[in-house]
Amino acid sequence: QVQLVESGGGVVQPGRSLRLSCAASGFSFSAYAMHWVRQAPGKGLEWVAVMSHDGRNKYYADSVKGRFAISRENSRNTLYLQMNSLRAEDTAFYYCAREGEVQYFDYWGQGTLVTVSS
Amino acid sequence: QSALTQPASVSGSPGQSITISCTGTSSDVGSYNLVSWYQQHPGRAPKLMIYEGSKRPSGVSNRFSGSKSGNTASLTISGLQAEDEADYYCCSYAGSNTWVFGGGTKLTVL
Numbered sequence: 001q002v003q004l005v006e007s008g009g010g011v012v013q014p015g016r017s018l019r020l021s022c023a024a025s026g027f028s029f030s031a032y033a034m035h036w037v038r039q040a041p042g043k044g045l046e047w048v049a050v051m052s053h054d055g056r057n058k059y060y061a062d063s064v065k066g067r068f069a070i071s072r073e074n075s076r077n078t079l080y081l082q083m084n085s086l087r088a089e090d091t092a093f094y095y096c097a098r099e100g101e102v103q104y105f106d107y108w109g110q111g112t113l114v115t116v117s118s
Numbered sequence: 119q120s121a122l123t124q125p126a127s128v129s130g131s132p133g134q135s136i137t138i139s140c141t142g143t144s145s146d147v148g149s150y151n152l153v154s155w156y157q158q159h160p161g162r163a164p165k166l167m168i169y170e171g172s173k174r175p176s177g178v179s180n181r182f183s184g185s186k187s188g189n190t191a192s193l194t195i196s197g198l199q200a201e202d203e204a205d206y207y208c209c210s211y212a213g214s215n216t217w218v219f220g221g222g223t224k225l226t227v228l
Binding site for chain 1: 175
């Protein structure tokens, strides 16, 4: 069955960097676009970034553009999110999600918590 | 990339029907038939309930239905059950390879 497992979260100081990983299994990872979606504690969902199935195209929300970088290694069935210049407002659970056939998220990981605090 | 507008909370008794609205703009909800809905129980990951406005994934109860009129999408849950109590989020493709979520609606089953 489809499984997405995020890792790499933790507590980090403002201005520092962190890299999240999402290990995929149970499907042909290289055939699907993949996303990162975040959720501040007690708040709503916010789309963060998407990468095409082949890694050629990537797009970001304005709130993270220029600071975050999405990437993937299809040979390792893994999605990444490099987060630089972190701010307190980046504190959130970060979910990776698979994009279904037409612009929706059909499978989600369990999330990893990133806390930006001094 | 402004969030879609959802009511903060709705409630209903078991067996009743409720509808959650999701209002966007002509740049997102109004431009595309690409609204999806997600159910999230506390401490859990979101779960896809509706996609492309009105389609249900395999395994989702037919008590859940979706529709759209103009810039507003709606999720209707009929025959409310206790396990439906959760947060619900709408999401729309917003063009230029971006997506926008609603602020979320807390459903309480009385």
